[in-house]
Amino acid sequence: MRVLSTVTGSQGHARAVLPMVRALAKAGHEVLVILPTHLADVYAECGAQVEPIMPDFIDSMKELRSMRDALDPEIFGSGEEIDTRMQMIGFAAGPHVSSAYHVILERAREFKPDIILRDGGELAGCLVAEKLGLPHISAPSGAGNLVDPDGVAQLLNQRRAELGLPQQDDKWSIYRYGRISCLPHAYNFAAFDLPAPFEYAQPLSVDGTETLPPEYANLSGDKPIVLASVGTSLPVVLAMQMMGIPLPDGMAAPADTLRSIIGGLSLLDCHGIVSSGGLPTDDMNAGAHVQVADWVPQPLLLQCSQVFLTHGGYNSIREGMRAGVPMAVLPQYSDQHHNAARVAELGLGVHVTDVSAEGIAVACRQLMTDEKIIANARAAQRRILGLPGMSGVITHLEKLAAAGAV
Known part of the structure; x- marks a missing residue:
């Protein structure tokens, strides 16, 4: 089977597809991955052919920002109505999709795939599949959870018109061959009514060779471990800010958020571990019991953590649920606010709304002793562990490819 995988956005998008690419x-x-240059390192030594030829993510964001001044009110609404839903529609089906389409189509004609596996927020691959008569399927995606099929269908038809493709009346056209999820239906994070997915349990680690570093493995057992992570998107946002692109609406400066996180863990009686994502921390004073690192083996650390303080990215949420760890969710932008609300609704943690160091400490302290949330987190973990493994995903893709387009 020849699989073309298309990925865009942040490292979180890339990491959601990576386990499947490796397994395939x-x-x-034979797997070909097409992505932007800034995501190429994520796929190092993945066993697939990787070509960083997709248009740059930051350039795409600039294009979307300029588009907001000329939004179609029939699709997006107007003024203050331009909310997360509308922004996600623009991210999924804005003018940048046409640019990506041409790049992907040229390479796809050479590669001759049997199926296209796209990240949930990447729709150029979907249009290429329509052009070539191929089945296509989306990977788990926080962005995909917030894409309204009704809204995106209208905007995507504009892209089809630009590209000379037939219009699609079916709002489910982007899911004609289904989608993939790492969560049971009872723990679904989709904001809209979407077709039922193929569900599988994501692996604990991507390659199965990671071990816990000594500085974490040798921590004493007399205090709870609180793991905090800003994820992979904050550094991207900081880079965008440095290039003159404004912060997403309502988002605090990344440095201020990280300072509050480190300060909050410093107030707790715990072993604190903070993954900074590479953001500068030289002027941030961490308590003696708090370790700060650019990167940590998050899935492994979650196996021995009692509380997970997360920015609310969908990858991190899934990893926290798979480990059965109560989550304090401190959302920054995009789908993270939706994810925080859903975590609280499911009783798997708390939505942190007081973003001061003291507010963060209060939320984490609650989760150390809240027996109901701890029990809910363990129950969700068991449900996830009951899903098929990666071999089930491969078999599902093989069947789709063999059946061909419909």
């Missing part, structure tokens, strides 16, 4: 390559399938 290991199973002997």
Whole structure:
């Protein structure tokens, strides 16, 4: 089977697709990944052919920002109505999709794939599949959870008109061959009514070779471990800010958020571990019991953590649920606010609304002793562990590819 995978956005988007790409390559399938340059490192030594030829993510964001001044009110509303839903529609189906389409189509004609596996927020691959008569399917995606099929269908038809593709009346056209999820239906994070997905349990680690570093493995057992992570998107946002692109609406400066996180863990009686994502921390005073690192093996650390303080990215949420760890969610932008509300609704943690160091400490302290939330987190973990493994995903893709387009 020849699989073309299309990925855009942040590292979180790339990491959601990576386990499937690795597994497909290991199973002997030929895989080509097309992505932007800034995501190429994520796929190093993945076993697939990787080509960083997709248009740059930051350039795409600039294009979307300029588009907001000329939004179609029939699709987006107007004025203060331009909310997360509308921004996600623009991210999924804005003018940048046409640019990506041409790049992907040229390479796809050479590669001759049997199926296209796209990240949930990447729709150029979907249009290429329509052009070539191929089945296509989306990977788990926080952005995909917030894409309204009704709204995106209208905007995507504008892209089809630009590209000379037939219009689609079916709002489910982007899911004609389904989608993939890492969560049971009872723990669904989709904001809209979407077709039922193929569900599987994501692996604990991507390659199965990671071990816990000594500085974490040798921590004493007399205090709870609180793991905090800003995720992979904050550094991207900081880079955008440095290039003159404004912060997303309502978002605090990344440095201020990280300072509050470090300060909050410093107030707790715990082993604190903070993954800074590479953001500068030289002027931030961490307590003696708080370790700060650019990167940590998050899935492994979650196996021995009692509380997970997360920015609310969908990858991190899934990893926290798979580990059965109560979550304090401190959202920054995009789908993270939706994810925080859903975590609280499911009783798996709390939505942190007081973003001061003291407010963060209060939320984490609650989760150390809240027996109901702890029990809910463990129950969700068991449900996830009951899903098929990666071999089930490969079999599902093989069947779709063999059946061809419909």
